Amino acid sequence: MGGFYLTEMIRAEHLYAGYHGKVILSDVSFTVGEGEIVGLIGPNGAGKSTLLKTLRGILPMCSGTALLMGADIRTLDARLFARRAAYLQQRVEMTFDYTARDIVLAGRYPYLSWWRQERAHDRAVAEACMAYTGVAELAEQPLHAMSGGQRQRVLLAKVLAQQTPVLFLDEPATGLDIIYQEEIFRFCRELCAAGKTVLLVAHELSLAARFCSRLLLLGRGTLLADGAPHEVLTDVLLTRAYGAPVCVAQNPLTQHTEVYTKAGERGRQQHLLDVILDHADEGRAV
Numbered sequence: 001m002g003g004f005y006l007t008e009m010i011r012a013e014h015l016y017a018g019y020h021g022k023v024i025l026s027d028v029s030f031t032v033g034e035g036e037i038v039g040l041i042g043p044n045g046a047g048k049s050t051l052l053k054t055l056r057g058i059l060p061m062c063s064g065t066a067l068l069m070g071a072d073i074r075t076l077d078a079r080l081f082a083r084r085a086a087y088l089q090q091r092v093e094m095t096f097d098y099t100a101r102d103i104v105l106a107g108r109y110p111y112l113s114w115w116r117q118e119r120a121h122d123r124a125v126a127e128a129c130m131a132y133t134g135v136a137e138l139a140e141q142p143l144h145a146m147s148g149g150q151r152q153r154v155l156l157a158k159v160l161a162q163q164t165p166v167l168f169l170d171e172p173a174t175g176l177d178i179i180y181q182e183e184i185f186r187f188c189r190e191l192c193a194a195g196k197t198v199l200l201v202a203h204e205l206s207l208a209a210r211f212c213s214r215l216l217l218l219g220r221g222t223l224l225a226d227g228a229p230h231e232v233l234t235d236v237l238l239t240r241a242y243g244a245p246v247c248v249a250q251n252p253l254t255q256h257t258e259v260y261t262k263a264g265e266r267g268r269q270q271h272l273l274d275v276i277l278d279h280a281d282e283g284r285a286v
Helices: 048-055 078-084 100-111 120-132 148-161 178-193 205-211 235-242 267-285
Strands: 008-019 022-033 037-041 063-068 085-088 166-170 197-201 214-219 222-227 246-250 257-261
Touching (some): 008 197, 022 048, 022 197, 022 214, 037 048, 037 178, 037 205, 048 063, 048 166, 048 197, 078 085, 078 100, 100 120, 120 148, 148 166, 166 178, 178 197, 205 257, 214 235, 235 246
Parallel strands (some): 022 222, 037 197, 085 166, 166 197
Antiparallel strands (some): 008 022, 008 063, 214 222
């Protein structure tokens, strides 16, 4: 699936992915071209993070083929892999007092020998990445003392400091307020315009529709759709993927895509709510 590109960066062919011997995704095939920003969407548990981790080599493939810049990912050693693709994990917990500068400089590890300290060039790259993501003034602050939005921008700076052509981002905007969410997506679009390739997991469907060049919809254990946002974000496809009545509409004021659910059968829920409220009334009467 997908279009035609000058350079193919990622290819999955009949990929089966999972963990602990359990297959989560079956027979997934797609390609991603240079300069694309492609969103992985779908319900919780659909396998979005599993697919991303498999493509990055963090989880072993159950079967099938995955290529990164034309090379089978199983043949790439750790250092070469880290020079081709950077990975932003879903959640990062820091218990030590690592500063923003420490974290971003860690992104230079693929280019350093174990005995070598960072060079002036490495420090210059780190400073440029922090300035680009707007966290230069936080360079000496520990990561655990930052807000969620600040932390994500520091981690994005670390990913950029690897200077890889491919970025794998696992829910980079989840849990952030709308300002930071849009900022992260804008960073990604700017990076792709400059030639990088981004494959990201997104729960924010409206933002994915605005900023992604393509969407891959996962659900029911496989890839359900691959195409431009307006081709993938349809009532029929989303309802099938999420197992609930989903509607898609264009906001006439902003011209942005809005995704929402219809109210389903509420009889059983209303009965349970009645029971809950009855008990609450009894508690107040005591």
